[in-house]
Amino acid sequence: MISARGLRKSFGDFEAVKGIDVEVRRGEAFGFLGPNGAGKSSTMRMIAAVSPVSGGELRILGMDPAVDGPAIRARLGVCPQEDTLDNELNVFDNLYIYGRYFGIDRATCRERSEELLEFAQLTEKAKARVEDLSGGMKRRLTIARSLINRPDLLLLDEPTTGLDPQARHVLWDQLFRLKHAGVTLVITTHYMDEAEQLCDRLVVMDKGLIAAEGSPRELIAQHSTREVAELRFGVGEHDGLAERILDLGQRVEVLPDRLLVYSDDGEEVLSQVHTRGLQPLATLVRRSSLEDVFLRLTGRTLVD
Amino acid sequence: MTTTIDHDGPLSAGEGLVRQLDYWGTVYKRTWRGGIISSFVSPLFYVVGMGVLLGGFIEGDPARLEGATSYLAYIVPGLVATHAMTLAIGETTYPVMGGIKWHKSYHAQMATPLALRDIVNAHLAFTLVRVASACAVFMVVLSPFGVFESWWGPFLAWGTQVLVGMAFATVVYGVSARMQSEEGFGLIFRLGVIPLMLFSGAFFPIDNLGPVLAWLARLTPLWHGVDLSRMLCLDLVDWPMALLHLVVLVGVTVAGWFWAVSGLEKRMGDL
Numbered sequence: 001m002i003s004a005r006g007l008r009k010s011f012g013d014f015e016a017v018k019g020i021d022v023e024v025r026r027g028e029a030f031g032f033l034g035p036n037g038a039g040k041s042s043t044m045r046m047i048a049a050v051s052p053v054s055g056g057e058l059r060i061l062g063m064d065p066a067v068d069g070p071a072i073r074a075r076l077g078v079c080p081q082e083d084t085l086d087n088e089l090n091v092f093d094n095l096y097i098y099g100r101y102f103g104i105d106r107a108t109c110r111e112r113s114e115e116l117l118e119f120a121q122l123t124e125k126a127k128a129r130v131e132d133l134s135g136g137m138k139r140r141l142t143i144a145r146s147l148i149n150r151p152d153l154l155l156l157d158e159p160t161t162g163l164d165p166q167a168r169h170v171l172w173d174q175l176f177r178l179k180h181a182g183v184t185l186v187i188t189t190h191y192m193d194e195a196e197q198l199c200d201r202l203v204v205m206d207k208g209l210i211a212a213e214g215s216p217r218e219l220i221a222q223h224s225t226r227e228v229a230e231l232r233f234g235v236g237e238h239d240g241l242a243e244r245i246l247d248l249g250q251r252v253e254v255l256p257d258r259l260l261v262y263s264d265d266g267e268e269v270l271s272q273v274h275t276r277g278l279q280p281l282a283t284l285v286r287r288s289s290l291e292d293v294f295l296r297l298t299g300r301t302l303v304d
Numbered sequence: 305m306t307t308t309i310d311h312d313g314p315l316s317a318g319e320g321l322v323r324q325l326d327y328w329g330t331v332y333k334r335t336w337r338g339g340i341i342s343s344f345v346s347p348l349f350y351v352v353g354m355g356v357l358l359g360g361f362i363e364g365d366p367a368r369l370e371g372a373t374s375y376l377a378y379i380v381p382g383l384v385a386t387h388a389m390t391l392a393i394g395e396t397t398y399p400v401m402g403g404i405k406w407h408k409s410y411h412a413q414m415a416t417p418l419a420l421r422d423i424v425n426a427h428l429a430f431t432l433v434r435v436a437s438a439c440a441v442f443m444v445v446l447s448p449f450g451v452f453e454s455w456w457g458p459f460l461a462w463g464t465q466v467l468v469g470m471a472f473a474t475v476v477y478g479v480s481a482r483m484q485s486e487e488g489f490g491l492i493f494r495l496g497v498i499p500l501m502l503f504s505g506a507f508f509p510i511d512n513l514g515p516v517l518a519w520l521a522r523l524t525p526l527w528h529g530v531d532l533s534r535m536l537c538l539d540l541v542d543w544p545m546a547l548l549h550l551v552v553l554v555g556v557t558v559a560g561w562f563w564a565v566s567g568l569e570k571r572m573g574d575l
Contacts, residue, residue, distance in 0.1 A: 011574070050414050051575050070417040071316055083410040093330055100326045102415035103319065149416075 006056030018208035031202030077151030120144035136167030224288040228264035241295040320422030327416035343438035382506030393468035400480035435469035453539035461536040468529030474560025481567030
């Protein structure tokens with residue numbers, strides 16, 4: 001569906017994307033993870049065929065965006081990071097008019113708009129002004145709008161940023177259903193739980209490059225340990241205490257509010273910590289998550 | 305789902321417009337009430353205030369009014385042409401910045417098969433419809449006042465007014481697309497629209513300006529539109545001059561269109 005080789009994007013002197021290779025297959029949910037400024041959104045805009053490629057090769061649905069931009073965009077659904085809903089139109093018209101841009105005839109457009117309102121749980125709001133919708137409703141409407149042309153490939157740029165937990169779960173459920181219906185999803189996010197929930201495969205981007213690639217499970221296996229012991233000490237004590245437990249895990253990470261000790265046996269780490277006479281204020285042993293991989297790859301790792 | 309790959313390339317200009325018809329239709333439905341005031345009511349104030357009441361103090365001497373038998377007949381063609389300009393500028397300043405920055409309709413449109421050029425075309429087509437309908441109503445309302453000297457002249461004059469609107473619409477669109485902040489629009493209205501309106505021969509013959517300023521006025525597209533519109537309404541057509549006016553107006557519109565499209569492509573083509 002998408003194939004990029006040495007893909008680059010620069011704005012003047014600033015290089016946002018510095019040569020990435022990506023392969024997205026039909027029917028999968030693919031994620032771009034990374035901190036702000038990693039180049040995710042620039043990559044997404046190139047894939048959406050609205051931003052010209054600065055270097056390297058990009059093929060979307062087998063086509064070159066520089067040549068077949070309109071044909072590519074006809075098969076894509078785009079849910080941008082910032083809502084681009086028309087505040088001056090009502091909810092229904094936002095769907096209907098957007099569908100018309102794709103050359104879908106009026107009757108079909110009306111039919112699909114009704115269906116999508118249902119899908120987005122916005123049927124009662126059909127005549128409401130977009131301005132009066134909550135953040136979650138706007139995101140649902142934006143996603144519904146991106147489906148009006150029955151896209152083969154759906155691009156979602158930070159779909160749940162700024163939403164409350166309830167709204168996020170509703171959205172995740174809808175994205176799951178789309179995936180089951182065979183739509184290929186490409187998602188950018190900086191929420192690790194979202195990536196773990198939704199993505200079959202993902203890349204972690206940092207400073208315009210790909211830092212790691214694989215399924216969530218593979219990435220955890222490659223870049224983290226089975227378990228993590230979290231130790232919370234008093235404010236300001238973490239840096240000093242890290243030195244004393246370096247040997248307890250494969251790696252120790254210092255966060256502002258706690259220490260993370262990466263080890264295959266978290267309970268063993270805790271008992272060793274106590275044996276050494278250290279008294280953490282709070283402790284927790286948990287399985288490694290994608291967040292640990294993310295911090296490892298993009299965060300400031302103190303000790304390896 | 306199957307992927308049908310068609311290498312049709314860009315949409316045809318007509319298809320681009322058709323697909324945006326519903327959008328601009330709803331914009332019209334939403335704005336026509338307010339539009340009536342600016343399109344029809346305020347120009348009528350001008351006609352009554354300046355043409356009839358102020359004109360009552362002005363001797364209808366055809367020798368001094370470029371052949372018009374009354375001041376009203378003199379200013380009507382210029383007023384309508386000027387009105388076409390202001391309407392066109394109104395539609396291509398704040399609404400263009402709105403599409404780029406505020407309601408962001410352009411961002412939504414460019415994510416679809418529409419190209420930036422199609423977006424510009426539809427916006428300009430909407431402006432054309434607004435200007436053409438407003439000028440047509442204006443001309444019809446004025447027809448009983450005895451200000452037209454032939455039956456065919458007003459039709460061509462109307463075409464001229466529409467052309468004046470498009471000359472300004474395209475050029476100002478290009479400026480708006482390049483403008484980062486709406487503060488510049490105040491400048492366009494105060495230092496552009498108002499002087500053009502007052503000194504391009506709509507209210508008095510430009511010869512009254514003195515030789516230097518009169519030549520300056522002749523360089524403005526509005527003067528060409530006003531003069532051509534007046535010739536046609538008064539049935540006093542100087543054909544070579546009329547042709548020159550037409551060439552200038554068409555030339556500015558065509559160049560303005562390229563300027564408008566390149567403006568939006570520069571602004572939004574490389575985000």
